[in-house]
Amino acid sequence: xxxxxxxxxxxxxxxxxxxxxxxxxxxxxxxxxxxxxxxxxxxxxxxxxxxxxxxxxxxxxxxxxxxxxxxxxxxxxxxxxxxxxxxxxxxxxxxxxxxxxxxxxxxxxxxxxxxxxxxxxxxxxxxxxxxxxxxxxxxxxxxxxxxxxxxxxxxxxxxxxxxxxxxxxxxxxxxxxxxxxxxxxxxxxxxxxxxxxxxxxxxxxxxxxxxxxxxxxxxxxxxxxxxxxxxxxxxxxxxxxxxxxxxxxxxxxxxxxxxxxxxxxxxxxxxxxxxxxxxxxxxxxxxxxxxxxxxxxxxxxxxxxxxxxxxxxxxxxxxxxxxxxxxxxxxxxxxxxxxxxxxxxxxxxxxxxxxxxxxxxxxxxxxxxxxxxxxxxxxxxxxxxxxxxxxxxxxxxxxxxxxxxxxxxxxxxxxxxxxxxxxxxxxxxxxxxxxxxxxxxxxxxxxxxxxxxxxxxxxxxxxxxxxxxxxxxxxxxxxxxxxxxxxxxxxxxxx
Amino acid sequence: xxxxxxxxxxxxxxxxxxxxxxxxxxxxxxxxxxxxxxxxxxxxxxxxxxxxxxxxxxxxxxxxxxxxxxxxxxxxxxxxxxxxxxxxxxxxxxxxxxxxxxxxxxxxxxxxxxxxxxxxxxxxxxxxxxxxxxxxxxxxxxxxxxxxxxxxxxxxxxxxxxxxxxxxxxxxxxxxxxxxxxxxxxxxxxxxxxxxxxxxxxxxxxxxxxxxxxxxxxxxxxxxxxxxxxxxxxxxxxxxxxxxxxxxxxxxxxxxxxxxxxxxxxxxxxxxxxxxxxxxxxxxxxxxxxxxxxxxxxxxxxxxxxxxxxxxxxxxxxxxxxxxxxxxxxxxxxxxxxxxxxxxxxxxxxxxxxxxxxxxxxxxxxxxxxxxxxxxxxxxxxxxxxxxxxxxxxxxxxxxxxxxxxxxxxxxxxxxxxxxxxxxxxxxxxxxxxxxxxxxxxxxxxxxxxxxxxxxxxxxxxxxxxxxxxxxxxxxxxxxx
Numbered sequence: 014x015x016x017x018x019x020x021x022x023x024x025x026x027x028x029x030x031x032x033x034x035x036x037x038x039x040x041x042x043x044x045x046x047x048x049x050x051x052x053x054x055x056x057x058x059x060x061x062x063x064x065x066x067x068x069x070x071x072x073x074x075x076x077x078x079x080x081x082x083x084x085x086x087x088x089x090x091x092x093x094x095x096x097x098x099x100x101x102x103x104x105x106x107x108x109x110x111x112x113x114x115x116x117x118x119x120x121x122x123x124x125x126x127x128x129x130x131x132x133x134x135x136x137x138x139x140x141x142x143x144x145x146x147x148x149x150x151x152x153x154x155x156x157x158x159x160x161x162x163x164x165x166x167x168x169x170x171x172x173x174x175x176x177x178x179x180x181x182x183x184x185x186x187x188x189x190x191x192x193x194x195x196x197x198x199x200x201x202x203x204x205x206x207x208x209x210x211x212x213x214x215x216x217x218x219x220x221x222x223x224x225x226x227x228x229x230x231x232x233x234x235x236x237x238x239x240x241x242x243x244x245x246x247x248x249x250x251x252x253x254x255x256x257x258x259x260x261x262x263x264x265x266x267x268x269x270x271x272x273x274x275x276x277x278x279x280x281x282x283x284x285x286x287x288x289x290x291x292x293x294x295x296x297x298x299x300x301x302x303x304x305x306x307x308x309x310x311x312x313x314x315x316x317x318x319x320x321x322x323x324x325x326x327x328x329x330x331x332x333x334x335x336x337x338x339x340x341x342x343x344x345x346x347x348x349x350x351x352x353x354x355x356x357x358x359x360x361x362x363x364x365x366x367x368x369x370x371x372x373x374x375x376x377x378x379x380x381x382x383x384x385x386x387x388x389x390x391x392x393x394x395x396x397x398x399x400x401x402x403x404x405x406x407x408x409x410x411x412x413x414x415x416x417x418x419x420x421x422x423x424x425x426x427x428x429x430x431x432x433x434x435x436x437x438x439x440x441x442x443x444x445x446x447x448x449x450x451x452x453x454x455x456x457x458x459x460x461x462x463x464x465x466x467x468x469x470x471x472x473x474x475x476x477x478x479x480x481x482x483x484x485x486x487x488x489x490x491x492x493x494x495x496x497x498x499x500x501x502x503x504x505x506x507x508x
Numbered sequence: 509x510x511x512x513x514x515x516x517x518x519x520x521x522x523x524x525x526x527x528x529x530x531x532x533x534x535x536x537x538x539x540x541x542x543x544x545x546x547x548x549x550x551x552x553x554x555x556x557x558x559x560x561x562x563x564x565x566x567x568x569x570x571x572x573x574x575x576x577x578x579x580x581x582x583x584x585x586x587x588x589x590x591x592x593x594x595x596x597x598x599x600x601x602x603x604x605x606x607x608x609x610x611x612x613x614x615x616x617x618x619x620x621x622x623x624x625x626x627x628x629x630x631x632x633x634x635x636x637x638x639x640x641x642x643x644x645x646x647x648x649x650x651x652x653x654x655x656x657x658x659x660x661x662x663x664x665x666x667x668x669x670x671x672x673x674x675x676x677x678x679x680x681x682x683x684x685x686x687x688x689x690x691x692x693x694x695x696x697x698x699x700x701x702x703x704x705x706x707x708x709x710x711x712x713x714x715x716x717x718x719x720x721x722x723x724x725x726x727x728x729x730x731x732x733x734x735x736x737x738x739x740x741x742x743x744x745x746x747x748x749x750x751x752x753x754x755x756x757x758x759x760x761x762x763x764x765x766x767x768x769x770x771x772x773x774x775x776x777x778x779x780x781x782x783x784x785x786x787x788x789x790x791x792x793x794x795x796x797x798x799x800x801x802x803x804x805x806x807x808x809x810x811x812x813x814x815x816x817x818x819x820x821x822x823x824x825x826x827x828x829x830x831x832x833x834x835x836x837x838x839x840x841x842x843x844x845x846x847x848x849x850x851x852x853x854x855x856x857x858x859x860x861x862x863x864x865x866x867x868x869x870x871x872x873x874x875x876x877x878x879x880x881x882x883x884x885x886x887x888x889x890x891x892x893x894x895x896x897x898x899x900x901x902x903x904x905x906x907x908x909x910x911x912x913x914x915x916x917x918x919x920x921x922x923x924x925x926x927x928x929x930x931x932x933x934x935x936x937x938x939x940x941x942x943x944x945x946x947x948x949x950x951x952x953x954x955x956x957x958x959x960x961x962x963x964x965x966x967x968x969x970x971x972x973x974x975x976x977x978x979x980x981x982x983x984x985x986x987x988x989x
Contacts, residue, residue, distance in 0.1 A: 067989075069987070083903075083904075087902075124866075126864075132859065132860050133860075133863075133864065135856065135860070
């Protein structure tokens with residue numbers, strides 16, 4: 014599409030349209046190249062050539078300097094890689110550095126690797142270098158080209174449409190230092206330009222359609238609703254079942270304790286111990302250590318296996334039989350008899366046969382061990398442990414000094430609790446003469462109103478508590494003469 | 509249409525090497541002989557003795573293993589505590605605790621020299637190094653035909669001749685193969701028949717299991733196959749190309765092109781298994797499936813580097829005229845850069861998998877290269893073979909400035925030599941020390957390789973540029989974007 018040069022310039026002059034530069038069309042790449050050279054020699058530094066395919070040598074002809082894009086790419090690549098390394102270091106090797114909005118790292122050992130180990134971190138660093146370099150190259154290229162642009166004013170010129178086909182164009186902008194309309198026009202003429210025209214000024218963008226503003230504001234308001242809803246839901250408690258979209262491993266198929274099961278005949282998930290077996294580590298073969306007494310004669314064992322309460326109620330039944338004989342004495346005598354009989358029985362531990370009208374003799378005591386079992390080593394650490402556990406489990410009732418004045422006991426007295434039996438004073442003589450095995454047995458199985466603690470306290474700790482009880486007995490019944498010299502000096506200075 | 513003057517190409521100008529070759533052959537062979545002779549001497553002079561070695565139960569002989577077992581019993585220690593202990597120290601302990609032993613005379617035992625083994629290791633290193641250059645050149649030829657490339661025509665003949673020198677180079681593998689046939693196991697420990705006897709003190713279950721593959725007969729047969737494939741491929745492509753110099757027949761190009769895919773397959777398999785056989789089998793307990801590719805990457809790096817140096821030298825001496833331009837060197841530099849990084853990628857892949865799994869059956873190979881001073885060589889490789897050249901060859905300027913490019917070509921060739929050294933020698937030397945053996949052998953072997961290059965060029969009376977290749981105009985007009 015070629016027009017005579019004169020007509021076009023006349024037209025321009027007639028219309029007096031503002032132009033932002035000149036554009037010329039050439040027949041082929043050689044002519045374009047030659048013209049580009051001339052234009053550059055004429056002093057134009059910002060000329061631009063347009064052609065359907067790359068033309069060798071056009072860069073030099075136009076004086077286009079090499080792009081600085083590679084430097085962007087290098088900078089982005091290196092900093093991206095460095096950032097990736099730092100990210101991994103912060104994520105995996107530290108947990109003390111807290112970043113705003115993000116939080117702390119989570120120092121975590123992964124299969125024994127060092128927490129900050131370059132070989133493991135290299136793949137990520139490498140990939141991020143590639144990624145950041147690629148982004149820099151792509152977006153940097155766009156930016157350096159001034160893209161995105163609304164439109165190019167050259168597209169408004171009809172001949173320019175051939176640029177992707179067979180049109181070769183040279184464009185010089187008005188703000189180019191070498192721009193001189195007449196000089197350039199003659200230059201184009203000499204170079205054999207097929208068409209020359211002025212480039213229309215890039216128009217200011219027209220007014221936005223009227224509906225955009227109100228519609229836009231409505232859309233923005235609507236867009237705020239989902240985040241607001243989310244914020245609301247996240248900040249208020251709710252009893253409704255949560256919506257679980259990605260259930261992942263939330264609902265495990267594993268059997269839970271006490272759950273019913275269709276797998277077993279008895280319908281239970283819990284499996285009981287197989288009869289006749291003992292789990293590893295559960296075999297308590299040392300009676301002295303595990304029970305506090307040694308195995309005894311069958312008689313005593315048989316006698317001691319009957320619970321005391323059963324023995325006492327059998328006394329009441331026997332008393333009832335003799336009531337018919339001694340109707341008058343029976344009622345009054347019963348309670349007093351019981352007490353007296355118990356006392357009588359207490360002072361004759363040897364009696365084993367229950368006789369009519371008398372409470373059965375106290376069963377023979379098990380053969381409590383008198384020394385600590387050999388598995389136990391008494392040292393300061395052991396006693397400290399005993400003290401610690403005593404204060405946890407025992408001191409609530411027995412008091413920290415073992416006197417029986419623990420807080421629970423004091424409270425019970427305060428409220429005049431009807432069935433409260435005062436806890437024994439552990440530092441009293443009757444307890445002091447007990448063999449150590451008996452103290453252990455009391456802790457394990459209880460005595461009278463005290464429940465047994467063997468379910469809560471492991472065997473070794475029970476021995477530790479027993480040792481501490483001995484220590485308490487020693488300390489609460491000692492005089493200043495028993496105190497070692499160093500401690501004595503300290504105590505006396507505190508007077 | 510070129511913006512800078514296109515080189516005017518006159519096919520009738522003499523581009524043969526004959527004159528230069530005649531001048532240089534003798535001096536080169538003298539240098540080669542001297543270097544190799546000195547290398548042999550140094551191998552025996554500077555070899556390690558048993559005194560320098562550490563105990564390694566995987567490789568110790570039966571006598572030593574028995575003594576260590578007795579010591580362990582005597583000292584009430586676990587046998588594993590003696591690993592990596594210097595054998596000299598074990599000798600001292602044994603003399604103290606176990607007294608005099610008839611089976612072993614410690615002085616004699618400790619003085620046992622590893623000269624023959626050292627020589628073989630050095631020879632293998634040099635051979636594999638020089639061979640890798642020719643293999644890299646062969647790869648270049650094949651890939652140009654595979655991709656129907658036009659830019660590389662002016663530099664392809666140099667690569668063809670370099671590949672053509674594989675034929676005489678193959679003969680140099682005989683000093684390695686003949687001892688294997690005779691049962692020598694100082695280089696290839698899998699060749700030790702004692703390791704095959706179940707019940708013997710040196711029984712090695714893994715080596716015995718691999719015997720069907722690692723036995724002298726099959727090993728040598730495979731070596732012949734590899735060499736045969738390479739020689740055939742190199743000769744085919746060189747001959748076709750040279751014939752085209754006189755006839756200008758485009759069909760010759762088609763012949764070469766059509767066979768390129770299958771040629772590439774054959775090349776890939778043969779190079780891969782060559783690396784397994786000649787380098788990986790030095791540690792028969794170890795394996796790495798990427799090893800062949802690792803060697804291949806090194807081949808291409810050294811091949812391209814040598815192509816750059818060779819083309820530059822030929823142009824300087826006037827054999828090649830101005831048809832090879834800065835644009836062609838730029839493309840060769842790009843290939844050098846790319847394959848340097850490719851080498852690093854493969855080397856790191858091999859390392860990280862073994863590092864991450866941390867399985868002793870694989871890690872011992874790397875552990876050996878991380879102790880006793882070898883860690884410095886490893887670091888030198890990491891920085892020198894990957895990181896520094898990557899940054900150095902990255903910029904356009906370094907690829908288009910001839911002196912800088914030559915510097916990096918020499919650098920990469922040196923680093924590749926270090927790479928081969930690092931792959932082979934740690935099996936035989938406990939502590940890396942500057943031993944002139946390796947350098948002398950490599951220089952000597954390199955000189956031999958160069959003389960083979962000159963011989964190949966002059967025997968066929970070839971022009972160093974394929975003057976009547978149908979793609980020549982494209983190559984002459986080639987420039988970078």
